[in-house]
Amino acid sequence: MTKCKAFIIGGSAGSLEVLLKVLPNVRTDIPFPIIIVIHRKHGVDSLLPALLSTRTELKVKEVDEKEEIMAGTVYIAPSDYHLLIEQNETFSLDYSEKINYSRPAIDATFQTAAEAYKTKLACLLLSGSNSDGVNGLKYVKSWGGTTLIQDPDSAQVAYMPAQAQLNVAIDQVLTIEDMAAFINLLS
């Protein structure tokens, strides 16, 4: 990978604890944003940004629509909207039909990011019990981005990364322990 302009993490069941372990070890001067799309229940106003900011010195925030995407920031997709990346590297939100029974859908973010960042994108798919994100990773690959999955053996729910492994050319399979180191080596 030449130069990373965005690192996107998608996950579902069993992915929150991965984030809680990985984020504290990510260096605080990363020259790209980390964008997190996690399936969760709509309604309870999101505690996720607050929870994650206790684990890192990086700025953590829930995405605002039309917001400019900045390096060194951890962005969380709001619940019940699809999170899309525009060509001009801003976020937009979308309340269209659920995809793979999910909103936000990981596929929607991976796919739009693939076109916006092309080879300068890395996407990591974590633990989960459905196949959201698999098509997105395929798309990332076809635009020259880097595809990563959590080692299914280390995932609380192996289905999602395992499906990705079956259907997409994966550049790297990462254990939870390896993830932060991998992110820290990107520039």
Add this chain to the structure above:
Amino acid sequence: MDLSVITDEHVEILLSDLLEQYGYDFTGYSRASIKRRISRIYTLDRALSFAEFRYRILNDQAYFKRFVEQITVNVTEMFRDPSFFRKLREEVLPKLGTYPLIRIWLAGCSTGEEAYSISIILKELNLLHKSLIYATDLNPTVLEKAAQSIFAMSQMQQYSENYILSGGTKEFSSYYTASYSLAKFDDELKRKIVFSTHNLVSDHSFNEFQLILCRNVLIYFNRDLQHNVLDLFDSSLDELGYLALGSKETVEFSRISNRYKRLPGEKIWRKVG
């Protein structure tokens, strides 16, 4: 979804076709979303090539209608975000109840779920008889559906839960008659609703209102268009009227922001200046 069937250039060609041929201006829409919508209908309708797809939109009036319906997002539900409807019920509408006539504009009403939700609250507050709800959308097809007041029975459990969470105390099922898979809402609820086409991009203000609701529409617009639409709302809203937006939308950073004061907790602003 296969996004690669439609390129960025295709999107621009189609948007300029729509503007030139039909006068529908989608050029201020955010591109990522509209591109997904166009790719979706392209795939769904098994277009053979982009040229064929484009020709059909330009020359087949019925297909053009379908195209516009499909590229706009028409996902909605009754009493979505119950705390928002609770605020309407407990604070906003009682305050407007002191007016002799309450005029409400629901912009981008889609298939009507929110219009009926508001109508139910007004009825329970004993305000429906002196209210008028103008429910508008750019899309005639969804308005026809809205006017039928028929929704899927399979949604009713969710809507009933939302209704109760929003402060409703009646039996929700008393508002509709169930018939197999469909729920037909009482005609009384739509007596005070006027369904009409209105395009936020190109149409002007058409009345003065005490309450304007436009939820999850601005997210599809770029910043410039958002500001223009907020100006339109501002010029259509009475002094001390209320403007309600979707849970991720805001009047902050717009030209009208200094005249508006937000009610705590919800995306509702009161025009104070």
